[in-house]
Amino acid sequence: NDVVTPADFSGGSRNSIRRVLHAFPVEATVDFFREIGVPLHREDEGKLFPNSNKARTVLDALLAEVRKLGIDLRTDHRVETIEKKEDGFEIQTSQGTFPAKKLVRATGGMALPKSGSDGAGYHMAKKFGHQIINPIPALVPLILEGSFHSALSGVAHPVGLSVRAEGEKPVQSGRAM
Numbered sequence: 070n071d072v073v074t075p076a077d078f079s080g081g082s083r084n085s086i087r088r089v090l091h092a093f094p095v096e097a098t099v100d101f102f103r104e105i106g107v108p109l110h111r112e113d114e115g116k117l118f119p120n121s122n123k124a125r126t127v128l129d130a131l132l133a134e135v136r137k138l139g140i141d142l143r144t145d146h147r148v149e150t151i152e153k154k155e156d157g158f159e160i161q162t163s164q165g166t167f168p169a170k171k172l173v174r175a176t177g178g179m180a181l182p183k184s185g186s187d188g189a190g191y192h193m194a195k196k197f198g199h200q201i202i203n204p205i206p207a208l209v210p211l212i213l214e215g216s217f218h219s220a221l222s223g224v225a226h227p228v229g230l231s232v233r234a235e236g237e238k239p240v241q242s243g244r245a246m
Contacts, residue, residue, distance in 0.1 A: 070115045071095055081202055105130045143167070147185055151193055178204055 070077075073095060075086040099109055099117065107130045109117045119126040135142050146162035157170040176190025191201050 071111050071117055072115055079205060102127070102130070105134050148189075148193070151197075153197070180206065 073090060075083040075090065078086045095117075102109055102119070107126055108120045110120050111117055132142075143162070143164070146164045148160060148162050150161040151172070151174075152159045152161075154168070157168060158172045160167045160169055160172070174190060174194065176194060177184075177186035179188040180186055191204070195201055
């Protein structure tokens with residue numbers, strides 16, 4: 070979004086969010102994407118999208134930047150253990166053991182265990198002494214049967230959503246993208 074404040078986040082320290090937003094303001098993010106070849110435009114609701122209107126444009130540009138910077142990106146490697154060593158880390162994965170001088174751990178959540186997002190990253194972070202704030206659902210998968218929707222991958226569209234717990238009245242959301 071073109072306007073983001075700590076009040077837009079839930080589940081963590083507003084001071085922590087404030088520091089992150091200060092370190093990575095919207096203008097710097099827009100500049101970064103422009104520099105890697107992804108100019109953005111603002112939609113009426115305030116969301117920022119690539120001018121191509123394709124999520125693939127963002128992914129391709131980020132992957133090109135990773136290659137340009139010589140970052141060793143390993144996919145299909147489930148991290149099993151991480152050990153701190155004198156000169157960095159030793160990472161045991163489903164595909165073998167690798168050394169790393171530096172490490173970025175993006176733990177994922179717990180929303181889609183079959184994708185590896187099963188909470189294991191939280192346990193590893195705890196082993197390194199990090200305090201874990203109980204996660205709250207923010208994004209969850211919408212799983213549809215059949216294949217008619219595969220052609221819609223990456224398409225954003227305004228929708229309305231009603232959610233209700235059994236025996237309760239439905240709660241209407243606003244427009245979502």
